[in-house]
Amino acid sequence: MxxxxxxxxxxxxxxxxxxxxxxxxxxxxxxxxxxxINWEDVDKYPLFEACDETVAKTQQRACFTETFLDHLSNTLQETELVLEGEVNDTVYVDFLMEASGSVSLVAVHGPDNINELVPEFKGHIQQGLDSLPSIKPALKRGIPVKAKFRIPIVLSPQ
CATH class of the missing domain: 1.20.5 (Single alpha-helices involved in coiled-coils or other helix-helix interfaces)
Structure with a gap:
């Protein structure tokens, strides 16, 4: 026992x-x-429906960037921005794409008097974001993640 x-x-x-x-x-x-894990990079970039998700990562990024810039450019051209005074500068716009696929405006970096030079600039950018077609979010290890990106917008009197 x-x-x-x-x-x-x-x-x-x-x-x-x-x-x-x-x-x-x-x-x-x-x-x-x-x-x-490299937290500064994603495995797959955000994609519009027109972009092919089977191509290389660099091509995915190029397709996303091109489609996004085309849409935003068309929106800004349709709104006919009114420039107050002589403006010839570059404005950098920061965006945040949520894991759900929605895009929001984070910040606008440019001349200190951007709101005086281009009234309602942020409103026009937001209008372009609101009319974006649906976007698949960025993926990290197969999981949708937030992605931050910056685009330059050249303001000229043309």
């Missing part, structure tokens, strides 16, 4: 140790994997 109790006690103590060891090893593997 004493041998049976000793054997059961020994099995119980070593069994608990194995579980803790496996848990620790799993945690270490997960931490190593997380550290190896």
């Amino acid at each position: 004493r041998y049976l109790i000793t054997l059961l006690l020994l099995c119980f103590l070593t069994g608990c140790n194995w579980t803790a060891s496996r848990e620790k090893k799993t945690r270490e593997l997960v931490n190593e994997e997380i550290l190896s």
Whole structure:
């Protein structure tokens, strides 16, 4: 009987140790994997319906950028921006694409007096964003993620 109790006690103590060891090893593997991920880059860029998702990543980016810029450019041309004074400058516009595929205006970087030079500039940009066709979000390891991007807009009196 004493041998049976000793054997059961020994099995119980070593069994608990194995579980803790496996848990620790799993945690270490997960931490190593997380550290190896490049969080500054996505696996697949956001895509419009017109873009082919089977092409290389650089071509996906080019298609997204071209389609986005074409749409925004057409929207700005339709609104006929009114420039107050002589403007010949570049404005950088930051956008955030959510994991849901929606795009929002984050910031406009340019001359300090951009709102005086181009009244309602942000409103025209927002109008272009609101009329964008549907976009598939960027993917990281198969999971939709947020993506931030910046585009230059050249303002000239033409």
